[in-house]
Amino acid sequence: MNCPIRSQENREWLLDYSAGRLDRERTAMLERHMEACPVCARFVAEQRVVWDALSQWESPELSPDFNRRLYHKIDQVQPSSWVERVLRPLWRPMVPVAAACLLILAGVALHTPTAGLSPDTSHARVESVEPEQVERTLDDLQMLRELALTPQEHTGTTQPM
């Protein structure tokens, strides 16, 4: 076989061999080559040092409440799922209209204290936050859809190789 390093052909065999992931037939070919090629033999020896060093590195264990916290988050997004389904086609064009309506309602409430609207401002605050939350959820879903459909645009440009 040609030298994987000098010819750049099948050079991944060297990585696979060092990791113990090369099949038997290719292992035999590479070992025969390495008997006569100190460059490849040295590559494998050095790569094995790296491989063994990486093998020593363990990650910390997960928190025992990992699932509980996740399910709590899922429970929080669950109630909004029907909103997504029903309002998805309508939501985006409606956002500016809804904002304008909220402003008008707020103005009416300020100028007509006996109009029957709730004086509880915290209630109004909650209602005004909901569209933003739904908007964010839709943005997330949009990102995932784009991630699935046009991968190059995202991970391909995030970092230089």
Next chain:
Amino acid sequence: MPQWVNEDMGATSLAFDCDAELMLRVRDGDGASFALLLDKYRVSVAHFLYRMVQDQAVAEELAQEVFLRVYKSRESYEPSAKFTTWLYRIATHLALNWLRDGKNERGQERLDDVAEDGPVREVADRTPTVEHQMVRQVKLEEVRKAVAALPDKQRAAVLMHKYEEMDYSQIAKVLSCSESAVKSLLFRAYETLRVRLAHMA
């Protein structure tokens, strides 16, 4: 446990052996299948993210976000790729974004600093002495720093190759690049590591 998770999922868990099939069941509203996928992959995803960002609290938050996004996108799921490819694409996307935003905010690489969550854990040693343990800790710290110093995409490729045992084709799909690009990433990354870790022979 939320209502949508079937509490007697243990009885049905052995009936599935295909992740994509499980995910299709999640799409159809089967919470037990989601629980199975979570149990199967939460540790490997969290470990991958930990080695990417090298901060345990951040890694757990990102891992939670990965599974939250899997759940939230269940209705649009199509098994066009291996489930794990899709899963690690989400994880890698989140990690790379976090790293990019972190660098923008802090203006410099932080991974190469001292770890924020204490000493690096190592594989259990059968003959621990204090001195031996200290030497190993120093070596592990060097490994951690060497990996942290790799460019983000090279690091992602190495972690998927080494710890997730993915082949070049799957890593290419996760990173949305060609197989030859993955091989180049890996060769450059391992070359850097061979230089930095040569003294560990």
